[in-house]
Amino acid sequence: xxxxxxxxxxxxxxxxxxxxxxxxxxxxxxxxxxxxxxxxxxxxxxxxxxxxxxxxxxxxxxxxxxxxxxxxxxxxxxxxxxxxxxxxxxxxxxxxxxxxxxxxxxxxxxxxxxxxxxxxxxxxxxxxxxxxxxxxxxxxxxxxxxxxxxxxxxxxxxxxxxxxxxxxxxx
Numbered sequence: 001x002x003x004x005x006x007x008x009x010x011x012x013x014x015x016x017x018x019x020x021x022x023x024x025x026x027x028x029x030x031x032x033x034x035x036x037x038x039x040x041x042x043x044x045x046x047x048x049x050x051x052x053x054x055x056x057x058x059x060x061x062x063x064x065x066x067x068x069x070x071x072x073x074x075x076x077x078x079x080x081x082x083x084x085x086x087x088x089x090x091x092x093x094x095x096x097x098x099x100x101x102x103x104x105x106x107x108x109x110x111x112x113x114x115x116x117x118x119x120x121x122x123x124x125x126x127x128x129x130x131x132x133x134x135x136x137x138x139x140x141x142x143x144x145x146x147x148x149x150x151x152x153x154x155x156x157x158x159x160x161x162x163x164x165x166x167x168x169x170x171x
Contacts (some may be wrong), residue, residue: 073090135156
């Protein structure tokens with residue numbers, strides 16, 4: 001029984017590797033790969049992160065996985081000594097013909113996203129908190145220069161609405 005399960009798993013993995021990869025669809029991520037950080041005060045209350053005026057850092061990082069067939073992303077925040085974060089994967093979904101992602105926050109919130117590239121990355125984000133509350137937003141990331149990442153949240157429902165912010169690339 002175990003050996004047939006191993007054979008089915010091996011055949012599934014082998015078949016997946018033989019098909020087209022998501023590398024071409026994710027190629028625009030190249031310029032965003034790395035770690036980008038903001039240091040300063042929170043512009044307003046952010047549940048799970050801190051209160052308006054709390055000083056600290058927020059960083060987002062993207063790194064390639066699986067031969068550039070997936071991108072691992074992670075938000076980390078540390079404001080007034082309160083640490084929080086979100087981590088997940090972004091990949092090409094050939095069935096829906098779109099870039100999708102899934103993650104989880106340190107408080108147990110599930111994060112689902114879609115990504116599009118135009119003059120940056122536009123993420124459609126939908127979250128479900130552990131108590132079942134739903135929230136959504138559109139998050140736009142652009143690079144005005146190679147060391148500055150501009151982050152703007154639009155159409156936010158169920159969460160605080162932040163204005164644009166700038167993050168610097170860590171060397």
